[in-house]
Amino acid sequence: MSDKELTLEAQVKDLASRVMELESREAFHEYTVENLNQTIIRQQEMLDRLVRVSQQLIDKVKEMPSSEEKAWSADEEVPPHY
Structure with a gap:
């Protein structure tokens, strides 16, 4: 073989x-x-779940009675040991 063929190879x-x-x-x-x-x-799936949970929490907070509508009462509070 020639040098040219080796070079090509x-x-x-x-x-x-x-x-x-x-x-x-x-x-x-x-x-x-x-x-x-x-x-x-x-x-993205995790973000979608977080957005849904956040929206549910916002909706629940909106449904809660405001402090003006109903004042908190110690009589209605359940003791922690119950």
Whole structure:
């Protein structure tokens, strides 16, 4: 074989190695993006639940009688040991 063929063969091997490295990196990036996407989905679900619970709490507070409507009475309070 001539030096030109060896050089061409070496270049092909080098390019094949570089392509494999790029494919490996691309696979890692896909994996990372998918993990990040799943994390964002879980966080959004958690935020949605928190918003629902917050709204329920706001609604309950609004339904509570104001201090002007009904004053607190110690007679109505249940002792902590009951």
